[in-house]
Amino acid sequence: MSDGPILELRSITKRFPGVVANDAIDFELLPGEVHALLGENGAGKSTLMNIVYGLYRPDGGEILIRGKPVTLGSAREAIMHGIGMVHQQFMLIPVMTVAENIVLASEPTHAGVLLDYAASVERVRELSERFGLAVDPEARVENIGVGQEQRVEILKALYRGAEILILDEPTAVLTPQEAAELFEIIRGLQAQGKSIIFISHKLKEVVEIADRITVLRRGRKVDTISREGATETGLARMMVGREVLLRVEKKPAAPGQPMLEVHDLSVLDDRGLGAVRDVSFAVRAGEIVGLAGVDGNGQTELIDALAGLRRPSGGEIRVRGQDVTRASARRVLDLGVGHIPEDRQRRGLVLEFSLAENLALHDYDEEPNSRFGWLFPRRLISRARKLLREFDVRGGGPQTRASALSGGNQQKVVIAREVAGDPDVLIAAQPTRGLDVGAIEYVHRRLVEVRDEGKAVLLVSLELDEIRALSDRILVIYEGRIVGEYDPKVAEEDLGIAMTGGGSAAAA
Ligand SMILES: Nc1ncnc2c1ncn2[C@@H]1O[C@H](COP(=O)(O)OP(=O)(O)O)[C@@H](O)[C@H]1O
Ligand SMILES: [Mg+2]
Structure with missing residues (x-):
């Protein structure tokens, strides 16, 4: 395997009416790294990744996978290239089981009936054990919590062979405990060679989980830095474009009645x-x-x-x-x-x-x-x-x-x-x-x-x-x-x- 990037974006531009959501953005994902995409709301993070996942067509720029230019005209094509994405809103069918949700999106069915449900359940169980994603394949999605739904979405991507996994603000819906568990899962995926793009606007978690961090601000790339050189204050300045007080300044309280x-x-x-x-x-x-x-x-x-x-x-x-x-x-x-x-x-x-x-x-x-x-x-x-x-x-x-x-x-x-x-x-x-x-x-x-x-x-x-x-x-x-x-x-x-x-x- 080469040491080159598994995914490379060159000068990606995407315009929406009245806004340049992505303005000539360069981005590189190395094999096996966790790469955070950090920026305020509206900075262009989801747009950039929706382009990588084939949901939006860029107005300009190039996408390379393992050094080869590709066109990603649909999510299907992105999946074929080993790209998986977990969106902020989950897309699961509540009345179906975990295994059905994972498998149905990917496998041939007969009038909506799975060809071999038992084998699918087994396969899901195997994946969930291998990657430490504890879920019950036979539970119905409507009966599981948000943290579990997210695992199902991750499993769905892995089931379809994702080597590159994009997680769009995955911690936004999680409790601190669930977020800590997700970080363990991410480390496990990384240990098994997956490359991960972790989208967030939270400084602390980015510094905790990422090997490298790319900061976007108003559609532009500000910089890519490695975790070693990153501080929360420095990242906040890059994100917002000015000094931000991360600590709250306050005098001791003087409580009354x-x-x-x-x-x-x-x-x-x-x-x-x-x-x-x-x-x-x-x-x-x-x-x-x-x-x-x-x-x-x-x-x-x-x-x-x-x-x-x-x-x-x-x-x-x-x-x-x-x-x-x-x-x-x-x-x-x-x-x-x-x-x-x-x-x-x-x-x-x-x-x-x-x-x-x-x-x-x-x-x-x-x-x-x-x-x-x-x-x-x-x-x-x-x-x-x-x-x-x-x-x-x-x-x-x-x-x-x-x-x-x-x-x-x-x-x-x-x-x-x-x-x-x-x-x-x-x-x-x-x-x-x-x-x-x-x-x-x-x-x-x-x-x-x-x-x-x-x-x-x-x-x-x-x-x-x-x-x-x-x-x-x-x-x-x-x-x-x-x-x-x-x-x-x-x-x-x-x-x-x-x-x-x-x-x-x-x-x-
Ligand atoms: N489908 C769309 N149509 C029009 N404007 C959009 C669309 N998606 C995103 N935008 C705009 O593009 C900019 C970047 O949005 P987005 O990529 O969602 O930012 P982020 O994920 O960093 O919060 C914002 O100004 C947003 O309003
Ligand atoms: Mg977003």
Whole structure:
């Protein structure tokens, strides 16, 4: 075998109406390497890899596989050349089994019936063992978790003979534990000679997993560097094009009165099972309390109860001493609780409304925005203009529909509205999910400012780094219970252990 690249892109260009998604990009993948493609949202990473996977035709440039020029006119052709891709959205059929999903896409069938199902199951089992991708071939996809679905997608690519595996933001849907498992899988694939392109916008994981890193910014390639020479700060600068503060600067907290108090709170989930169990804690004025936990341990139900969106089954919630346990969402809001929801597109914004309307969602019916039931749009618009400027929202003005903004800018709109409402208590749930480093830096700074203005902030996040960087105290939730309280300087391992039920509450 030659030592040359297994895949080489020369001057690949791809234009979409109004944007050059890829501008003369060169890229080389060496056999057996993990090569990260790093860049902010919209930098052109997925476009470049969709070209390699035959889904888009480039407007210019050349693709070489093992030194030979190829045309990749379809995914089928890419697969024939040994290229496999796992997209951000999985493409599995829920009612079918794992093995059916893997095999059906590749093998001849008779009226949709597999020729030799038993043999296929065996083959899938073999592959899954060889590459350490634990899945049950006979499980139905609708009954497995997201982490497993991803493994099925990887298996599907391997089954079809992939030598080059492209993973598009694979960790975006995973918990920290699942991400760690995925990294083990990637190392295993690498050990067996596979070449991997790992797309991400997360600095930390890129530095952890990649041998080399290529950074894209606004459709252009900035550079390719090896892991040895890479630092998170340096990579952030390359990605964003300016210095980015990765550490959150904050003074020690000066906590005051308890603003939010929760006593023995219990909340049921949608199936009527206990999701939050006898939880008690308080958040005081001037502090950020972080709630750490693996997804699905009661965080969502707790936040919903605090925001008045779900009736607790027991216990008590107080805001500035007032009982709001059974209060409506409207009343909770009126009592001074701001809520940055987990799902900004479903709960944070009305996507088909303008930014001005979204910014006024909570108070459109109050003076001075409205009098005797008449809205004063000019007032809404001028206030929106001011907020959009203050919160650095880019990509639109007061009359722009919320749906037209990027995720990071949509999040800034939600934060602008919630912070501008001047709440005493701010519940921030996954406030930076899916955002770029630049936008994350901004959101973090604003949350610390809110704290320093003397508000009580409850931060709920799956990102341990975020929890540790922002919180003045950390609570860990596991199976609906608070299982420990930690100082933010606690070792990540200790938090991780507590989050998976292995800790003791002694740390409190
Ligand atoms: N199918 C498409 N049609 C039009 N524009 C697109 C399409 N796909 C991507 N773009 C645009 O191309 C640019 C790069 O997008 P993308 O490759 O998805 O970035 P990334 O994966 O780095 O987040 C963005 O400006 C995006 O809006
Ligand atoms: Mg992408």
